[in-house]
Every structure is written in structure tokens, then in C-alpha cells.
Amino acid sequence: MRKPVVLITGAGGEIGHGLIERLAARRERAIVTIDLARLDATMAPNVDREVTGSILDRGLLERVLAEFEVDLIFHLAALLSTRSEFTPVTAHQVNVEGTLTLLEFAQHEGESHGRPVTFVYPSSVAAYGLPDLETKRATAKVKEDEWLQPTTMYGCNKLACELMGRYYARYYKQLAAEPSSGRVDFRAARFPGLISAMTMPSGGTSDYAPEMIHAAARGEPYACFVRPDTRIPFMAMPDGIDALLQLAAARRDTLRRTAYNVGAFSPTADEIRTVVLEAFPRAEITWQTDRKRQGIVDSWPADVDDSAARRDWGFAPRYDFARAFSEYLIPMIRKRYA
Ligand code: AKB
Numbered sequence: 001m002r003k004p005v006v007l008i009t010g011a012g013g014e015i016g017h018g019l020i021e022r023l024a025a026r027r028e029r030a031i032v033t034i035d036l037a038r039l040d041a042t043m044a045p046n047v048d049r050e051v052t053g054s055i056l057d058r059g060l061l062e063r064v065l066a067e068f069e070v071d072l073i074f075h076l077a078a079l080l081s082t083r084s085e086f087t088p089v090t091a092h093q094v095n096v097e098g099t100l101t102l103l104e105f106a107q108h109e110g111e112s113h114g115r116p117v118t119f120v121y122p123s124s125v126a127a128y129g130l131p132d133l134e135t136k137r138a139t140a141k142v143k144e145d146e147w148l149q150p151t152t153m154y155g156c157n158k159l160a161c162e163l164m165g166r167y168y169a170r171y172y173k174q175l176a177a178e179p180s181s182g183r184v185d186f187r188a189a190r191f192p193g194l195i196s197a198m199t200m201p202s203g204g205t206s207d208y209a210p211e212m213i214h215a216a217a218r219g220e221p222y223a224c225f226v227r228p229d230t231r232i233p234f235m236a237m238p239d240g241i242d243a244l245l246q247l248a249a250a251r252r253d254t255l256r257r258t259a260y261n262v263g264a265f266s267p268t269a270d271e272i273r274t275v276v277l278e279a280f281p282r283a284e285i286t287w288q289t290d291r292k293r294q295g296i297v298d299s300w301p302a303d304v305d306d307s308a309a310r311r312d313w314g315f316a317p318r319y320d321f322a323r324a325f326s327e328y329l330i331p332m333i334r335k336r337y338a
Contacts, residue, residue, distance in 0.1 A: 004072075006029045006070070007032050007064065007070045007073045011034065011035045011047070012033075012040065013077075014200075014201050015122060016033070016074075019241050020033070021046065023046075032047070032049045033047050035077070036052070055075075055098040055101060065112070069109070071115065071118065073119045073120065074122075075099060078122075078154075081124075081126050081152050081205045081206075082204060082205045082207070084153045084154035084203075085153060091157060099121070099161040106168070107183045109183075119169075121165055122191050123189065124190055125232065126150060126158055126300060127158045129147060129148070132298075136299075141263075141303045142303070143261070144305075150299075151295070165186030165187075165258060186258055187255065189259075189260050189262045194234070194237050195210045195324070197336060205293050206232060208225055208269060212272060212273065213272075213329055216276045216283035221286070222285050225293050226269050226290075228287060230298070231267070233266045233304055235262065235317060235324075236328050236329065242317075243315055246313055246315060256312055260315070261306040261308065262304070262306050262317075263304040264319060265321035266302060275321075275325045279325065
């Protein structure tokens with residue numbers, strides 16, 4: 001009998017780091033990972049099988065299918081927003097075709113063991129696209145079904161994957177020819193910018209916040225690539241991991257949507273600079289706006305309405321802006337660079 005396992009793609013990235021640590025501590029399922037690169041030495045011992053390769057490699061996925069009974073997937077592999085603008089075709093291949101390949105894999109896996117596979121997908125606020133700053137300022141908290149006109153390739157990819165997931169879930173039963181044929185229990189959380197004390201993101205547009213904090217802690221100058229008044233939602237990484245685990249564990253019949261907003265705090269870049277300077281008074285943080293990256297964050301909402309996630313699966317972030325800095329980011333980052 002094959003034992004149920006959890007499969008994590010893009011496991012070596014920022015979210016994978018925290019997620020593997022938490023899943024390994026729970027010891028509920030064996031952990032199988034897929035990433036293009038080897039996991040770093042601190043993570044590898046927490047994993048039962050580390051597969052090195054691409055999610056676009058169907059042969060590789062077939063070998064995983066043959067060997068393991070995957071009943072839970074965290075599909076984290078993706079190219080982030082700034083990087084996707086430089087290589088939009090590759091972004092589509094990795095972000096959309098990769099997800100489609102994995103949804104098919106999940107469908108086959110579900111058929112082979114007769115139960116739906118829970119497929120947890122980190123979507124993004126990049127799925128939204130507000131037309132101009134005036135509209136952004138007039139829109140306090142965006143709801144899931146509003147302003148879904150993304151302006152970036154990454155945003156288009158995230159929205160496309162949410163819709164493909166919904167298709168594979170056959171969630172809207174009236175549209176499905178055979179309602180019971182859905183073998184993929186797809187669940188997506190639309191994440192804001194995530195800030196981790198332990199790892200640095202790469203290729204994202206919300207990266208200015210973590211970059212500013214880590215540079216200050218390392219005693220390096222930092223030129224912020226967005227205007228001081230730029231406001232988008234953020235979340236501390238531990239709350240992001242909690243959200244994924246809670247969403248994965250939620251009872252299917254309590255979920256009224258396939259994609260949920262999740263948010264925590266929504267400071268301007270200047271407010272972030274102020275708290276960073278309070279913690280690291282010698283930090284040198286200047287402003288050097290990058291027109292393209294500014295355009296991307298200007299199209300993202302200033303904040304999100306996450307009441308559906310709170311109501312349906314009990315989402316409740318532990319860290320607001322003040323606590324994220326005073327109880328998580330500053331102490332952990334100080335320790336990291338000490
Ligand atoms: C990015 O900046 O691309 C990501 C995101 C908000 O999805 N951090």
C-alpha cells in the first residue's frame with residue numbers, strides 16, 4: 001500500500017522554506033518536493049524525497065505518480081511579477097502550462113486512488129488590475145470579484161490558473177457534464193506581498209519591503225524602487241504559511257469560493273521606511289523610482305477585503321503592521337545577521 005504524501009513544487013522558494021519546516025514538525029504525511037535546484041542543506045533533512053527537475057517534465061511527474069499516493073499538493077513553483085515582465089513567454093510556460101500539467105497530474109492521481117486531491121495554490125493580488133491611481137485611491141478594499149483586469153503577465157497567469165483550478169474542481173456543478181468526475185479539490189489564496197525574516201524574495205515587485213528591511217539589518221544602503229506614497233497589502237510569512245495550512249485543512253463544504261483574498265496590513269513604502277529607521281537608526285534608505293515597477297504596484301489594490309476567508313475557513317492573521325515588525329521581523333532579522 002502506498003502511503004499518502006504531500007507534494008510541494010517550487011519547494012526551495014520563500015514559501016516552501018517555511019511550509020516544509022511546519023509540515024515536517026507535524027509529521028502527518030511524508031513530504032515529496034520538486035524544484036529546479038537542490039534544496040538548501042537546512043531544509044533537505046526535513047524532506048522524505050527530493051526530486052530535482054521541472055514541473056513541465058511530464059515523465060518526472062509520472063514517476064512521482066507511480067511511486068507515491070499524493071493526496072495534497074502545494075503548488076508554489078512560479079516566476080514572480082517583475083521577472084515575468086522580462087520573459088513573458090517563459091512566465092506563461094512555467095506559471096500556466098506548469099500549473100495545467102500539475103492539475104492533470106492531480107486529476108490522474110485522484111482517479112488512481114479514488115479520492116479528490118487537495119490542490120492548494122498561492123495566487124496573488126497581481127490578479128487585480130486597477131486602471132489608474134485615482135481609482136486605486138477611491139477603492140478601499142477590493143473584493144474577490146472586482147477589478148480582475150491584471151496588467152502584468154504574472155497577474156494574467158495567476159488569474160488563468162485560478163480559473164483552470166476551478167474548472168478541474170468542477171466546483172460549479174451546474175456547469176459540469178459529470179459533476180462527480182472532478183478529482184481535484186482546488187483552493188487558492190490571493191496573497192499580498194509576503195515578508196520573511198529568514199529568506200529574500202527574488203523577481204517580485206513587492207520586494208521593496210523585504211529588501212529595505214534586510215538591507216538595513218545588514219548595514220547596507222537601499223534605494224527603494226517605488227514612490228514613498230505607494231500602498232499595497234503585505235503579510236508576515238508565518239501568517240502566509242498558516243493561511244495555506246488552514247485553507248488546506250478546511251472542510252470542502254464550508255468553502256464557498258475557489259479563490260480567497262487574504263491580507264494583514266497595508267502600509268505605504270514611507271511608513272515601512274519609518275519603522276525600519278526606528279529599529280535601525282543608521283539605515284540609509286533613499287528613493288529611486290523605477291517607472292515600470294511603479295506602474296505594476298500602482299495597478300494593484302491598496303488593500304483587500306478578506307472577509308470571505310475569515311468567515312469560511314477562519315483566516316485570522318496574527319501579525320498586524322506593528323506586531324509584524326516588533327515581534328517577528330526585527331527580532332528575527334537581528335538574530336539572523338548578528
Ligand atoms: C510579486 O511581487 O510578484 C509577488 C506577489 C505580490 O505576488 N510577491
